[in-house]
Amino acid sequence: MTDKAAKRRPVASRPDDDEDFGVSLARSIEVFRRWWRISVIETVDRPEVIARRREEAYTSPRYLFMLSMSAGIAILGMLLSSPAVVIGAMLIAPLIGPIIGAGFALAIGDYRWLAGSVRALLAGTALGVGLTALIVFVSPLQTITPEIAARTQPNLFDLGVAVFSALAGAYAMIRGREGTIVGVAIATALMPPLAAVGFGLATMNWTVFWGAGLLYITNLMTIALVATLMARLYGFSHTLSERQTNWQTVMIVVIFVALATPLFFSLRQIVWETNAARQIRASLVASFESDVRISEIDFDLDSDPITVDATVLTPETSRVAERESEESLSVLLGKPVLLDLTQFLVGTELEAEAAEIAAAxxxxxxxxxxxxxxxxxxxxxxxxxxxxxxxxxxxxxxxxxxxxxxxxxxxxxxxxxxxxxxxxxxxxxxxxxPPLSALPAIPFADGELAPAGLENLELVAWAAQRRGLPVALQGGSPETREIAAAVLGELDLEPQLQIGGPVMQARWDTDAED
The missing domain is CATH 3.30.300 (GMP Synthetase; Chain A, domain 3)
Structure with a gap:
């Protein structure tokens, strides 16, 4: 064998190399753990953090009042479909106290603290749902707006908002940098769904009620459990709590499992829907032999059969694409699928982009x-x-x-x-x-136009402009008739002035009927 052939021969790894790598990895992990304990955990004043978190974790008049105000603003903003108003509700929502408190209580195993935080959350939830339901019930606006519809079903993005909110909130609490912005992060994931639950209850729309309720519970559980994990990561453990009985320890474990169970089912549903959306897009693309661009796609995974409405841009149309996609999706999703596929023939990439713009x-x-x-x-x-x-x-x-x-x-x-x-x-x-109806009187006081008279003149001008009919001012003195006529003139209305009784009365100057 030549020297070149010997150099090309692969050299088998030796057992000593694997052992050295394992030892090096274990040593690196130990160095990181030591650094984390000394440079991070030991710099946190845990007793002080716990004391501050306890103060804000329980039910109080201030907590209930501010939560009521936040819920009221949130539901009004959602009824008006105004994101700015909804954001305003988040600025005053005090939910961060009890929910982060519950996470810390779970981390250190403090049953009393956990029970107080849960009671505060239950009281706040009941108050928020009840108040928003009352506002919607007495409101003439009971239409499902985009702001409400967006909070009727948890998805992967909602879960991401809850996770990042919890990470920001727990970190700020541990490092002593809490503030309004951190509270907004928590309220972002909780207040709008809570208001949507109240809307669903008031309108007896159980799709909205249960969907928003599931989103609220999912986000609440996510924030509480992420806060628990963050607290444990920063060294908050059972050694910081008072001595517990075995019964209290069992209760904390049961509560932790109860929190995690609905979250697990929600996560499983979210993962299934995410995978289903990916499979629908992939199946549509795979059903064409040439390059295809999906211009628009809409689907309903809750219907039976599942409905998919898609528009694609393709340089070569396919007669069997719709049938093949339906068959493959039925197998992948485990349910019948009804596909409505629209194909637009485009030749070049530039034409595809132009067609996509036209479709938009x-x-x-x-x-x-x-x-x-x-x-x-x-x-x-x-x-x-x-x-x-x-x-x-x-x-x-x-x-x-x-x-x-x-x-x-x-x-x-x-x-x-x-x-x-x-x-x-x-x-x-x-x-x-408006329908044709009697015009109001124009009251004066001591020869001067009364505030009610001014309001009625404005109302007369509005009604005349809407109906396109002339009006007359009858009664009063010549001076008061001139004053009223001048006001209507400023409102682009020239009335007829007629002699009458002592009280000025506006009336239609025509025999037109509605």
Whole structure:
């Protein structure tokens, strides 16, 4: 054998090499553990941290009040579909105290502390759900908004938010850097789902109720258990708690298992849904021989059969792709699958990108049409009108509704309805035409226009502009009629002035009927 051949021959690893690697790895782990104990754990004043966490872990009037305010703001923000308002609710939510307290209590095995934290969480949860349900029950707005719909089912991203929130919260508590921002991180994962539970209860929408409840419980368990693990990692153990009975120790273990069990089932469901989404995309791509780009995909894993609606861009269409994808997905998911596959033929990568942009614009137009349709339905429902009384101009984002006659409602009620609709749809110009009804009197006091008179003149101007009819001011003195006419003139309305009784009365200056 030549020297070159000998050099090319692989050299077998020797047992001594494996032993040296194992020894080196064990030595490195020991060095890291020593560094962690001396440089990290020993720098934490654990008794002081525990004392601070105990103070904020129990039920108190301040805790219940601030939680009530946070829940009220959260549900109003979700009804208005306003992320800014929902964020405002998180700024004052005091949930970080009892939930991090429960995690630390589990870490050190303190039964009394754990029981107090759990009681605070239960009281806060019951109060939050009850208050939000009451607000929704008395509110005229009971539509499922995107803010509510987003909190009806836990997914992998929600779980990630809970994990990172717990890591940030526990670290800040241990290192003594707690503050409002850390509380916001915890409230992000808990307050919106809690408010959504109240919405589901008030509207008896059990899909929202159970879905948001599952998300709330999943996030709560995740935060508590991650806080427990962080506390143990930083040296918080049973040696820091008072002496316990065996019964208390067993109870803590039972509670830990009870916390972990629903989280395990939620995680299993989340993992299944994540894998199902990945398999759906992979199966669609694999059913085409050429390169294919998925432009749009939507699926419902809870339906029976599972429904999948997909749009793909491909340089070569396939007649069997839909059937093959349905068969493969039925096998992979273990349930029947109904696939609706739309194929767009594109030749080059540039054409694919252009087609994808066109599809996105088409989706935007479709969403805009759907928004206009929802606005029309809302207007008809709120104003007690039929569909023929609602005109929606989608291009100019303008809507006009001729309101039905509501029992006991005056012009002020109809104007309030218009204002509320405008607040709900700020991107639209909404006009509500009230039914023809009597105009109000214009009170004066000592020759001066009373505050109620000014309000009524504004109401008269609004009603006249909406109905497009002239008005007359009858009665009062010539001076008061001139004052009222000047106010209406500033509101772009020129009334007829007529002699009458001592009290000025606005009336329609026409015999037109509704």
């Amino acid at each position: 614009r088409a989706r935007e137009r479709r969403d805009d049409v759907e928004a206009a349709r929802e606005l029309g339905k809302s207007l008809a429902l709120i104003a007690d009108a039929d569909d023929r009384s609602v005109v929606v101009d989608r291009e100019n984002r303008r809507a006009v509704v001729r309101a039905g006659r509501l029992e006991g409602a005056g012009l002020a009620t109809y104007r309030a309805i218009e204002e509320r609709i405008t607040e709900d749809y700020p991107d639209w110009a909404v006009e509500l035409i």
